[in-house]
Amino acid sequence: MDRSNKPSAIGLGKSLPQPTVSIQDNTVEASLPTGESVTVHLYGATVTSWKANGQEQLFLSQKAHLDGSKPIRGGIPVVFPVFGPPPKDHATSALPQHGFARNSTWEYLGKSSSESADSQGDMTVKLDFGLSHTLLSEEFRKAWPYEFALVYSVTLNKNSLMTALEVRNEGKENFDFQVLMHTYLSVEDISAVRVKNLESKTYIDKTQNATSHTEASNALAITGETDRVYQALDPAVPIIVSSAADDKPLFSITREALTDVVVWNPWIEKAKGMADFAPDEAYKNMICVEAGSVSGWQTLEAGDSWEGAQNIKSRL
Numbered sequence: 445m446d447r448s449n450k451p452s453a454i455g456l457g458k459s460l461p462q463p464t465v466s467i468q469d470n471t472v473e474a475s476l477p478t479g480e481s482v483t484v485h486l487y488g489a490t491v492t493s494w495k496a497n498g499q500e501q502l503f504l505s506q507k508a509h510l511d512g513s514k515p516i517r518g519g520i521p522v523v524f525p526v527f528g529p530p531p532k533d534h535a536t537s538a539l540p541q542h543g544f545a546r547n548s549t550w551e552y553l554g555k556s557s558s559e560s561a562d563s564q565g566d567m568t569v570k571l572d573f574g575l576s577h578t579l580l581s582e583e584f585r586k587a588w589p590y591e592f593a594l595v596y597s598v599t600l601n602k603n604s605l606m607t608a609l610e611v612r613n614e615g616k617e618n619f620d621f622q623v624l625m626h627t628y629l630s631v632e633d634i635s636a637v638r639v640k641n642l643e644s645k646t647y648i649d650k651t652q653n654a655t656s657h658t659e660a661s662n663a664l665a666i667t668g669e670t671d672r673v674y675q676a677l678d679p680a681v682p683i684i685v686s687s688a689a690d691d692k693p694l695f696s697i698t699r700e701a702l703t704d705v706v707v708w709n710p711w712i713e714k715a716k717g718m719a720d721f722a723p724d725e726a727y728k729n730m731i732c733v734e735a736g737s738v739s740g741w742q743t744l745e746a747g748d749s750w751e752g753a754q755n756i757k758s759r760l
């Protein structure tokens with residue numbers, strides 16, 4: 445995966461239109477001269493919109509709380525340092541489901557932009573966000589008293605969105621963490637999509653008492669509530685969300701250092717049970733494909749850092 449963090453070449457800036465970045469109401473929005481855009485809320489560093497090919501690519505519930513009172517239902521919430529309900533007798537036990545990253549206010553660290561050297565002036569803009577123990581609420585700091593820093597980079601280019609998270613241990617003690625990018629992809633009709641490249645992979649089915657299974661399908665159809673953690677995947681092999689009608693890829697997701705992928709759709713009953721999910725029928729318009737490291741724990745030694753990323757290509 446290419447990391448695009450080179451500064452713009454001196455001299456080109458004057459003649460070519462440049463990406464624009466605007467900051468208002470606790471959101472940062474970046475747009476490319478070719479029309480693509482991304483919006484990130486400082487609350488959770490949650491990407492709430494990604495427009496490409498003239499279309500919104502991410503699902504956002506009509507009742508999502510955008511005022512910092514609840515994690516945002518839709519877009520790409522960041523899950524850290526625990527996935528799901530925290531286990532008992534663990535360093536994360538006192539944290540809420542999915543940790544604190546999605547319900548803390550991050551700092552905007554700035555932007556960088558570049559042009560790809562290989563194609564005709566394709567632009568890239570990267571937005572960086574930070575969260576550290578000093579920015580956490582008193583409550584979260586008490587519940588997870590480690591000295592850490594997160595740097596989350598959201599990189600937009602013409603056909604893809606990359607999100608990368610660096611985790612740094614700035615303290616004197618080791619800590620364990622799980623991490624996940626909880627991406628809500630927008631689809632027209634859940635019954636008309638398939639999820640590919642999961643065949644023969646082991647998954648934990650959270651709808652069946654967390655039992656272990658092997659995926660039999662080479663093109664998984666979602667036909668009811670689905671909540672599965674696919675494990676030990678090769679991050680370089682893309683998970684493809686394709687159209688059932690013509691097998692055309694709608695999204696392709698490659699990862700770096702993220703070997704688990706959660707496939708989640710609440711279906712109708714669970715959708716009705718979530719106060720911030722609306723309309724109820726909108727479960728048909730989304731599929732979560734969540735790249736993470738959640739099967740075990742990453743141990744980060746004092747002074748070390750770790751980095752994971754996903755790259756989502758749209759309507760290839």
Ligand SMILES: O=P(O)(O)OC[C@H]1O[C@@H](O)[C@H](O)[C@@H](O)[C@@H]1O
Pocket residue numbers: 515528541542626650671672706708734
């Ligand atoms: O309602 P939350 O906390 O945002 O979680 C949504 C879902 O997130 C998924 O990642 C989990 O696998 C599900 O079990 C969970 O229901």
